[in-house]
Amino acid sequence: MIASNDIPSRTNPQETFVLNLGPQHPATHGVLRIKMTMNGEYVIRAEPVIGYIHRMHEKMGENRTWAQFLPNTGRIDYLSALHYNHAFVGAVERAAQIEVPRRAEYIRVITSELNRISSHLVWWSAFLLDLGGLTPLLYAFDDREKILDLLEGVTGSRLTYCYFRFGGLCNDIDDEFIQGTRTFIAQMRPRLKMYRELVTDNIILRKRLEGIGPISAEMCRKYGATGPVIRGSGVAYDVRKSEPYSVYPEFAFEIPVFPESDSMARYLVRMEEMAQSLRIIEQALGKLPPGPVMGKVPRVLKLPPGDYCYAVEAARGRFLVRTVSDHKEFPYRVKLRTPSFSNLSLYEEACKGMMLPDALALLGSLDLVIPDIDR
Amino acid sequence: MEALVDTSQIVKFAKLDDLLALSRANSLWPLTFGLACCAIEMMAAGGPRFDISRFGAEVFRPSPRQADVMIVAGTVNKKIAPAVRTLYDQMLEPKWVIAMGNCAISGGPFVFPGQYAVVEGVDQLFPVDVYIPGCPPRPEALIEGILALEQKLTGKRRWPVVKPPQ
Numbered sequence: 371m372i373a374s375n376d377i378p379s380r381t382n383p384q385e386t387f388v389l390n391l392g393p394q395h396p397a398t399h400g401v402l403r404i405k406m407t408m409n410g411e412y413v414i415r416a417e418p419v420i421g422y423i424h425r426m427h428e429k430m431g432e433n434r435t436w437a438q439f440l441p442n443t444g445r446i447d448y449l450s451a452l453h454y455n456h457a458f459v460g461a462v463e464r465a466a467q468i469e470v471p472r473r474a475e476y477i478r479v480i481t482s483e484l485n486r487i488s489s490h491l492v493w494w495s496a497f498l499l500d501l502g503g504l505t506p507l508l509y510a511f512d513d514r515e516k517i518l519d520l521l522e523g524v525t526g527s528r529l530t531y532c533y534f535r536f537g538g539l540c541n542d543i544d545d546e547f548i549q550g551t552r553t554f555i556a557q558m559r560p561r562l563k564m565y566r567e568l569v570t571d572n573i574i575l576r577k578r579l580e581g582i583g584p585i586s587a588e589m590c591r592k593y594g595a596t597g598p599v600i601r602g603s604g605v606a607y608d609v610r611k612s613e614p615y616s617v618y619p620e621f622a623f624e625i626p627v628f629p630e631s632d633s634m635a636r637y638l639v640r641m642e643e644m645a646q647s648l649r650i651i652e653q654a655l656g657k658l659p660p661g662p663v664m665g666k667v668p669r670v671l672k673l674p675p676g677d678y679c680y681a682v683e684a685a686r687g688r689f690l691v692r693t694v695s696d697h698k699e700f701p702y703r704v705k706l707r708t709p710s711f712s713n714l715s716l717y718e719e720a721c722k723g724m725m726l727p728d729a730l731a732l733l734g735s736l737d738l739v740i741p742d743i744d745r
Numbered sequence: 746m747e748a749l750v751d752t753s754q755i756v757k758f759a760k761l762d763d764l765l766a767l768s769r770a771n772s773l774w775p776l777t778f779g780l781a782c783c784a785i786e787m788m789a790a791g792g793p794r795f796d797i798s799r800f801g802a803e804v805f806r807p808s809p810r811q812a813d814v815m816i817v818a819g820t821v822n823k824k825i826a827p828a829v830r831t832l833y834d835q836m837l838e839p840k841w842v843i844a845m846g847n848c849a850i851s852g853g854p855f856v857f858p859g860q861y862a863v864v865e866g867v868d869q870l871f872p873v874d875v876y877i878p879g880c881p882p883r884p885e886a887l888i889e890g891i892l893a894l895e896q897k898l899t900g901k902r903r904w905p906v907v908k909p910p911q
């Protein structure tokens with residue numbers, strides 16, 4: 371790797387060429403396009419071009435009632451659909467001052483954390499696929515299917531969940547789910563250990579990631595990067611701890627932080643997070659309160675005029691919903707602050723002067739979901 | 746009499762066609778092209794549980810020139826549409842298209858009066874052979890779609906049909 375201040379001497383326009391990465395490219399995990407100005411193997415400038423999967427979520431929010439917008443939230447970042455559900459119902463509940471039963475909040479936490487593990491497993495397999503290893507995908511998807519079985523049992527779908535409702539949940543969990551989740555935790559712990567032995571400690575992976583793509587805490591702040599990206603840069607910022615929501619303060623868990631700031635640090639943060647999620651689920655199952663899972667909700671929902679926000683820690687970072695109500699049936703505005711967008715913004719600065727394969731390792735370590743960027 | 750000899754040769758050619766169709770149906774190489782949520786289910790179909798390779802369709806090719814079938818998995822909007830069309834044009838004949846998910850079929854959940862971004866169905870861009878409804882369709886549904894394409898190629902169904910319980 372060369373330092374970015376060596377670059378000016380290499381930017382003779384006659385020696386550079388433009389490499390177009392995407393929009394159809396396996397390493398962009400979807401339809402991101404990156405216009406790279408290259409000098410040989412070195413990236414001089416990487417300009418992300420977005421909008422290839424713009425799906426009008428914010429516009430749709432203005433065209434339907436609050437309840438009708440709920441299924442959309444599962445399709446913005448489809449890998450962590452439940453967190454997005456949570457942020458939206460949280461914003462509406464805060465606005466309408468709906469009381470949510472404690473049992474419902476506990477189940478929200480359990481299912482969200484299961485969703486976080488499944489999301490990290492997809493990232494793990496796709497990231498290693500970028501680096502050239504196919505086998506981890508087969509392991510990760512095997513574990514992921516177990517989570518999907520559990521979640522399918524209670525939510526009814528495999529991927530784009532729409533499980534949370536204003537005031538609670540549409541379904542209570544049953545003994546089968548509780549038993550299944552306990553079994554899953556017991557199975558997953560040795561699997562995480564196996565992943566460490568199989569992949570994380572692998573010397574090839576270490577050489578490929580250590581010291582590659584440093585992102586300073588300063589840069590994270592400048593671009594608003596959150597989630598595992600900022601925690602891999604040594605900043606212990608996690609919405610679950612810093613702006614606690616739901617019943618997260620009732621659980622003991624740690625925020626994994628790695629100060630190395632390289633791609634390996636971001637990798638380790640996510641691996642450690644899976645273990646922490648298992649911890650949260652175990653505690654939540656242990657003290658699951660009895661009671662209803664649906665609070666009292668008015669039949670026609672009209673929010674008092676005002677501006678309401680709710681932030682959650684999604685698998686990729688801080689997701690915030692801001693809705694503005696003008697006392698009509700439809701929202702006046704639904705603004706979605708998505709983590710992938712901010713995490714992508716720093717890419718241009720971070721990958722200056724890197725080798726192309728390293729730049730792709732950096733891109734993978736940011737864990738982007740493209741519809742989450744374009745919304 | 747000589748005309749009869751010609752006829753028998755034609756019959757032989759028809760058999761060769763069958764053989765070709767059979768081998769094509771058993772090695773449909775899809776293009777690696779995930780657009781949105783449905784692509785995750787496409788990955789899951791390639792994963793260990795659903796294992797699409799049982800039907801010879803696991804060789805996802807990143808290059809359209811090596812692919813036989815394009816699985817359009819996700820929303821096609823107006824900005825990506827020319828790129829999707831180019832990919833289709835770059836694929837070599839014979840080629841097939843599977844529209845996976847409601848978005849690829851008709852724009853799915855993103856169609857409302859006044860919508861400005863999504864293409865309402867990829868069949869507006871190029872012909873589609875198999876439609877798989879769902880949002881997202883389950884991996885089993887994708888496998889069923891591939892079997893339906895096999896049936897279209899060979900003219901007969903070689904795998905048992907699963908009947909939903911009454």
Ligand code: SF4
Nearest residue numbers: 782819846847848880
């Ligand atoms: S059909 Fe549904 S799951 Fe598939 S891409 Fe469209 S919104 Fe996503």
